[in-house]
Structures are given as C-alpha cells and as structure tokens.
Amino acid sequence: MNPTTELNPHDIQVLVVAAAGIALLVLLIVWLKLHAFLALTIGSLFVGVGSGIPLEKVTTSYENGVGGVLGYVGVLIALGAMLGKLLADSGGADIVVDRMLRGRPATLPWKMALVASIIGIPMFFEIGLVLLIPVVMLAVHRSKGPAMRLGIPALAGLSVLHGFIPPHPGPLAAIAILHADVGLTLGLGLLIAIPTVIVGGPMFGKLAARMVPVGAAGAAYAVTASDKAVAAAEADDPKPTRQPSFGATLLTLLSPIILMLAKAASDIWLDKASPLRHLFDFIGDPVFALLFAVLLAMITFGTAVGFTVPVLAKKIGNSLMPVVGVMLIVGAGGGFKQSLVDGGAGQAIAKIALATGMSVLVLAWIVAVLIRLATGSATVATVTAAGIIEKLAVGMPQTHLSLVVLAIGAGSVFFSHVNDAGFWLVKEYFGLTIGQTIKSWSLMETVLAVMGLILTYGLWQVV
Numbered sequence: 001m002n003p004t005t006e007l008n009p010h011d012i013q014v015l016v017v018a019a020a021g022i023a024l025l026v027l028l029i030v031w032l033k034l035h036a037f038l039a040l041t042i043g044s045l046f047v048g049v050g051s052g053i054p055l056e057k058v059t060t061s062y063e064n065g066v067g068g069v070l071g072y073v074g075v076l077i078a079l080g081a082m083l084g085k086l087l088a089d090s091g092g093a094d095i096v097v098d099r100m101l102r103g104r105p106a107t108l109p110w111k112m113a114l115v116a117s118i119i120g121i122p123m124f125f126e127i128g129l130v131l132l133i134p135v136v137m138l139a140v141h142r143s144k145g146p147a148m149r150l151g152i153p154a155l156a157g158l159s160v161l162h163g164f165i166p167p168h169p170g171p172l173a174a175i176a177i178l179h180a181d182v183g184l185t186l187g188l189g190l191l192i193a194i195p196t197v198i199v200g201g202p203m204f205g206k207l208a209a210r211m212v213p214v215g216a217a218g219a220a221y222a223v224t225a226s227d228k229a230v231a232a233a234e235a236d237d238p239k240p241t242r243q244p245s246f247g248a249t250l251l252t253l254l255s256p257i258i259l260m261l262a263k264a265a266s267d268i269w270l271d272k273a274s275p276l277r278h279l280f281d282f283i284g285d286p287v288f289a290l291l292f293a294v295l296l297a298m299i300t301f302g303t304a305v306g307f308t309v310p311v312l313a314k315k316i317g318n319s320l321m322p323v324v325g326v327m328l329i330v331g332a333g334g335g336f337k338q339s340l341v342d343g344g345a346g347q348a349i350a351k352i353a354l355a356t357g358m359s360v361l362v363l364a365w366i367v368a369v370l371i372r373l374a375t376g377s378a379t380v381a382t383v384t385a386a387g388i389i390e391k392l393a394v395g396m397p398q399t400h401l402s403l404v405v406l407a408i409g410a411g412s413v414f415f416s417h418v419n420d421a422g423f424w425l426v427k428e429y430f431g432l433t434i435g436q437t438i439k440s441w442s443l444m445e446t447v448l449a450v451m452g453l454i455l456t457y458g459l460w461q462v463v
Contacts, residue, residue, distance in 0.1 A: 051343025065338025080130025116157030156201030241306030368411025376419030410452025
C-alpha cells in the first residue's frame, strides 16, 4: 500500500464501529422492538463516540444529519402528503388508476414502471415516492394483487433515474468532478436505465411479491392512515360533489415535473448570469414546484370539486398526521448517516478499494458500493467515489468518462439498509417489517446496482 491507501489504526477503528453500529440497530429494532427513531438516535451516538468524534460534537453531528435531511426531505414529505391527500379525497387518484387499469392486468406493473421512470427524470427519489404512493396504493387496492407487484416497478423506476441520470445532484456532481459530458452521460444513462428498470422492476417485482406477500390491507399505511386518531379525524370528512377531469388531474400531477424540467433545461441552455436562468432556478426548485402543485391542487382537487376553503384546511391538516412518524425516522436515519460520515468510515472504505488495483470502472463501482453501505447516502457515495477516482480517470475518452459516472451511480444505489433514509421511507409508506423491506426494497436496489455494472462494463468493452 502507498501512503494514500494505507489503513491507519483510526480507519480500522471506524470500520469496526460502523459494523457494530449497524448490528446495534438490528438488535434494538428487530429483537428488542424499540421504535426506529429511538434506535437510530442511540446508534448514531454510539457510532459518534466510538469513531472518536469529540464528545462535545457527537450530538452536533447527529443534529446536523437530522437537520440536513428534514430541512429538505421533511418539507417535501409534508407537501407531498398534502398533494396526495387532495388527490385521493377528490377522486383524482381513482381517475388515474381507472386509466392505468384499462387493458390487460399483466401490463399494470410495466405501466407503473413507465410512469415512475418519467416522473423520476426531473424529481428526487423522495419527491417521486410521495407523489406516487397514493396512486400505487390505490392501484393495489383496485387490482387486489400483491403490493410488491406494483410497488417494486415504481420504486425501481424512481431509484434508477435518481442514481444514474442528470439532473439529479449525484450524477451532476460526478460529471463535474470527472469532467464528463452531460449530454453524452444522459444519453448513455437512459440507454442503460431502460433494461435496468425492466429487470429490477416488473421482472424482480414478481419474485418480490412471492417473498413479501403483502396485500392491499398490509400496505395501506400511507393512504389509509390506519392510526385511530387519523381515522377518527377523517370519519366526518366531506365528500366531493363532482370528480376532477383527467386533464386537470394530469396537469396538477405533472406541474412540479414541468417546472423542474424547465429548470434542468435552463441549466443546460441558459447562461448563468441570465435573469431568466435565475427565475427558472427559483420556480424549478423542488420546494417551490411542490408548493405550486399543492396550491393548484387546492383548486383542481379542492374548490373545483366542491370543497370549501375550511374543508381544505382541515384536509391538509389531517394529511400531516400519518407522516409525522415517517419524518422523524427519516431524520434520525440522516443523523446516523452523518455520524458515520463525520467519523471517517467513508474515507477508510475508499482506502481499501484503492489498494486493490483493478479496472477503473469496476473500482469506481466498488468504491461507491462500499461508501453507500457505510453511509447510506447515494449522493454521498457518488460524490465521494467520483473524487477518489478523479485522478485515475484523467485522459480517458469522453465515452469512458460517462460510463465511469454511470458505474458510480449504479454502485451508489447498492443494497439500501438501515442507515439510508430511503429504506425507512419505503418501510413506513408500505407498512413493511425490516425483514420484508430488506427482501424487497434492499434486494431490488442490489439488482439495479449489479445490472448497472454489467451494462456499463459491457459498453466499456465495445465503445
């Protein structure tokens, strides 16, 4: 090993502590049945202390992680819950599902993957998930089939686009670090994304539905809000006097996507100093885009279908109750991730990967996988892996640079588990146990990562 790859005693310490911290989470949640928020908080402090973070900064690291996630994801979850509530209560979700259920039932998972992939082009995973969940759950209820048969294709479409395709922050950061071409990476990324979604979505969904046989009743957490307090609050909810049109429903759901796509286009085509570029940066930000969609939904899914303003205020308030627990768990997952990052687990894993000496593309994928496993963040894994690989990629042709970016993106989604906020989002929204989440969501992520490696490596050999 050279000095840049040689493990020091602290590296070994943080690797052992990271493994012990993950084991502690499993013990607290699975065996002792402790609430996930408390378990993640305890695990974060354990990792922080064990990794050698100064004691006075351990809680600060955890708080920064929680705040970093909830300051963004928490707002999006809240806005998405409001939009989902209005979509469901107005009958808009029924209209969408009616259109999707037309034709042969066997095509429904493929339609779900297609819709999720389209939504996933401009949207972050968390935003796409909270927008899709009401539609997925209603389709599960109406089709009376296994939840995973439709849930996995939707998750696969969102996850692949989040990990592989610009304008998502991870791929864009890797493109910038490695000096790859945005357009070429986008084109190759879509070429790789299509078969990856097919294998990890509808095809793996059949297997996941058998391994996790959760039906409509078991997967109705996010939509039915079975919590007694929520059920009581919704018992006297006024019903709409008419249904929204399919066009109005589609416009409302697509409005945040259109705004974010406009921002993505402006990032490519407009000069950074252009006033119009600043405008698109503002209206295309996910917070504004979802807020706009909620305000539009208060008309298309609200007053236009017969709801009064006081009724809308009550419905929006009720929409937040079932997601409070989800938000706290997701935030605590961010705190656990930050403790691992601040403790140095990512750097230690990177040293191990660099010391092996293999193909740059395969090495890039492995580095991203290891950092993903340690930190739980696809974006952190992408940015860190790109920084580690940067010097090895100097002088490569643009096509190979783009393939390295995509290999890193594929590795960044590998086996999501308890230190990933997305793991807890999927678990809570689908009402799964930790074991069921691993057998469905975590394995699906692994399938996507391996497919991404196979396809990028195959193209590497022929271009």
